[in-house]
Amino acid sequence: MPNLSFHQLSKHYGPVTVLDGFTATALPGRVTAFLGVNGAGKTTSMRILLGLADPTSGTATVDGTRYADLPHPTRVVGAVLDQGLHPNRSARNHIRLTAMQAGVPATTADQLLERFGLGPAAGRRVGGFSLGMRQRLALASALVGDPSVLVLDEPLNGLDPDGIREMRRFLRTFADAGGTVFLSSHLLSEVAAVADDLVVIHRGSLAAAGPVHDIVTDDTDLESVFHNLIHSNDTEEAWS
Amino acid sequence: MKTLVSLELYKLRTTPAAWVSLAVTLVLGAASVASNALVPSPGGPAFGSTDHVNHALSVSALTSMVMLAIGVLVVAGEYRHRTIMQTFLGEPRRARVLAAKAVTVLGLGAILGAVTFGIAYAEAVIIYGARGVHSLPVDVVQLWVGATVASALYGLVGVALGALTRNTVAAIVGAIAWVMVIEVGILASALPDVAQWLPAGAAVALTSVGSAAHGMLSPTTAALVLTGWALLISGVAARFSLNREAH
Numbered sequence: 050m051p052n053l054s055f056h057q058l059s060k061h062y063g064p065v066t067v068l069d070g071f072t073a074t075a076l077p078g079r080v081t082a083f084l085g086v087n088g089a090g091k092t093t094s095m096r097i098l099l100g101l102a103d104p105t106s107g108t109a110t111v112d113g114t115r116y117a118d119l120p121h122p123t124r125v126v127g128a129v130l131d132q133g134l135h136p137n138r139s140a141r142n143h144i145r146l147t148a149m150q151a152g153v154p155a156t157t158a159d160q161l162l163e164r165f166g167l168g169p170a171a172g173r174r175v176g177g178f179s180l181g182m183r184q185r186l187a188l189a190s191a192l193v194g195d196p197s198v199l200v201l202d203e204p205l206n207g208l209d210p211d212g213i214r215e216m217r218r219f220l221r222t223f224a225d226a227g228g229t230v231f232l233s234s235h236l237l238s239e240v241a242a243v244a245d246d247l248v249v250i251h252r253g254s255l256a257a258a259g260p261v262h263d264i265v266t267d268d269t270d271l272e273s274v275f276h277n278l279i280h281s282n283d284t285e286e287a288w289s
Numbered sequence: 290m291k292t293l294v295s296l297e298l299y300k301l302r303t304t305p306a307a308w309v310s311l312a313v314t315l316v317l318g319a320a321s322v323a324s325n326a327l328v329p330s331p332g333g334p335a336f337g338s339t340d341h342v343n344h345a346l347s348v349s350a351l352t353s354m355v356m357l358a359i360g361v362l363v364v365a366g367e368y369r370h371r372t373i374m375q376t377f378l379g380e381p382r383r384a385r386v387l388a389a390k391a392v393t394v395l396g397l398g399a400i401l402g403a404v405t406f407g408i409a410y411a412e413a414v415i416i417y418g419a420r421g422v423h424s425l426p427v428d429v430v431q432l433w434v435g436a437t438v439a440s441a442l443y444g445l446v447g448v449a450l451g452a453l454t455r456n457t458v459a460a461i462v463g464a465i466a467w468v469m470v471i472e473v474g475i476l477a478s479a480l481p482d483v484a485q486w487l488p489a490g491a492a493v494a495l496t497s498v499g500s501a502a503h504g505m506l507s508p509t510t511a512a513l514v515l516t517g518w519a520l521l522i523s524g525v526a527a528r529f530s531l532n533r534e535a536h
Contacts, residue, residue: 075475100381100535101374117381128378135304142303149296150379190375 051112051125051198052076053098053231058107060093060253067093069253070107075231075246077197080224082244083233084275090253091233092130095202099128111198123151126198127191128260134183136176140167143175144190151194161189180207188216201232205239217243241271249278252263293389295379296302297363300372301393306362314355314405318348322409326416337422339499345416346427348409349402349496351438353443354465356398360447361460363390368455373535383531387452391523394444402440406433420423427498431508438512442519446488449519449526491515 053075060068068090075081085091096102098109100116111119111126119125134143140162148158162171165185169177175186184207191199199220205213213236220243224230234240240247247264249257256278257264265271301307326345334340364387367373410429417425450460472489484490485505491514494505506514510514 085415096534099378101377103532122381123379131371131375133374135300135372137304137306139303142299144297146299146303147375147379149292149299150375152292 051229053198053200053229054108054110054113055094055098056099056108056110058094058109059105059110060090060097060102061105064093065255068097068104068107071250071255072107073250073255073258075229075248076202077229078224078227079245080230080232080250080260081246083231083241083248083250084240085233085250085256086238086279090249091250092202094198094250095128095130095231095233099126099130099200103128121152123147123195123196123243124153125196126200127188127194128200129184129187129191129204130200130202133160134175134178134186137174140175140178140182140186142172143186144193147190147193149217153193153195157195158189158193161192162186165189176207181209181212184208185212187288188219197227198229199231201230203234203238204232205234213239237271237275241265248273249275290385290389290392293385295391296376296379296394297389297393301359301363306366307359308477310355310359311401314352314401315408318351318405318409318417319412320353321348321413322346323416326413334499336420337417339426340501342413342417342425343432343497343499345413346406346409346432347496348405349432349492350407352398352402352436352440353492354468355393356401356440357447357464358461359397360394360444360449361451361454361457361464362447363394364448364451365455365457365460366451367508368430368535369457377535380478384527387527387531391445391448394448395441398441398444399437402437403433406436432496432498435508435512439443439492439495439515442515443488443492444462445519446522449522449534452526452530453522455530486514488515488518491518516517 055071055073057067058071071090071094078167083091093102094109097104098116116122141159144158144162145155148155162168165188166187167182167189170182175183178186184204188204205216208216217239224245241261244261245257246260248255259282265274322345325347340458351389367376376386377383413425447464450464454460468489472484472487476484476487477490481504486496491506491511492513494502495508495515497505505511
């Protein structure tokens with residue numbers, strides 16, 4: 050099962066530095082939560098990992114290979130970013146399209162729609178879907194190639210409590226089967242309930258990384274730890 | 290490449306835009322043939338003359354502009370709906386994606402141009418035949434090939450403009466403004482020697498016979514010129530769009 054690796058990753062847009070030597074890993078069999086405030090560099094890191102943006106320097110790889118060099122990328126990595134769904138395309142046609150991309154049969158796509166509770170809505174236009182339904186469709190589409198890695202940007206957004214519980218259960222099962230899960234989220238309490246490892250990014254650099262139980266001790270919680278990490282980094286920077 | 294082209298065709302047939310465009314083209318094409326053939330224009334060419342039939346069969350302007358719009362939608366539409374990211378996740382080699390879109394639209398343009406002209410020709414045969422003109426005095430093969438080639442190449446130009454602008458409205462409005470205002474409206478009368486070498490001038494030369502083709506490039510030269518423009522714009526699009534980040 051593949052791991053994910055960011056090594057000395059930097060990204061500049063003109064004078065603006067978005068990533069500054071970011072280094073981190075996500076391991077198989079683990080759910081790794083990727084945390085950071087807005088603009089910290091989470092989405093940019095994920096986009097570089099998935100070949101949607103080029104780094105200024107450094108590397109982001111899947112088991113040592115750039116995403117763009119994977120022979121069948123969607124069979125290795127399932128991704129849910131902010132990619133769109135055509136509003137006038139039905140859910141069935143959308144997921145069958147991703148199945149064609151991955152080179153898997155349409156029946157696999159149809160089964161995933163059923164598994165994610167979208168069977169009754171399969172023929173409906175995606176434009177009429179709720180945010181939660183769109184999230185489930187995006188996740189089902191990411192799984193169509195039976196990948197061993199999941200890269201998810203804010204997958205819990207828009208889900209109701211039942212949906213969040215189902216998502217947590219799904220991610221746990223996926224990782225327990227040996228899969229690599231790398232997800233970003235702002236919902237810290239939900240992240241704490243499912244993540245094995247944390248990667249915290251702040252201002253484009255690694256702020257903290259390691260198993261959740263090493264970072265979040267019994268006498269504190271993830272929210273406090275996260276706040277302190279960000280706050281301490283800002284303070285150090287202000288005094289430097 | 291075969292899979293990528295299949296994907297592009299699947300995308301087109303699972304959204305309404307292509308079907309609406311097809312229906313509009315066929316309806317407007319048929320209506321324009323009937324209108325141009327049957328509605329007399331004062332001072333216009335005599336019924337059944339080469340110029341009259343040429344005017345009646347002038348559906349390639351319609352198919353060319355429709356294919357230009359479809360070409361734009363195939364690329365810029367993906368940016369508009371943000372589906373381009375899913376496309377690039379499935380095939381990270383963007384040049385292959387752009388090439389597949391170009392091949393798909395070229396093929397569709399050729400089919401749409403050929404079929405629409407075929408229908409127009411059949412309609413014209415019936416209309417003129419009913420009024421005693423049993424042999425149309427035009428080079429049908431030239432017009433048919435011209436309509437096919439022009440539609441295909443305008444589709445390719447649309448793909449290139451969509452890749453360059455990533456904006457459906459800007460690309461379509463910009464292209465129509467260039468053709469209708471700059472080329473046809475201004476340059477065709479002000480600088481005809483220059484206009485004949487431009488995309489619309491070459492398309493007119495490629496798809497016209499009779500007096501409409503006087504002073505224009507020969508059909509073969511026009512086809513080469515239009516191909517050159519399509520390849521040039523595609524090259525510029527590839528040069529400046531492939532390395533831009535997808536959002």
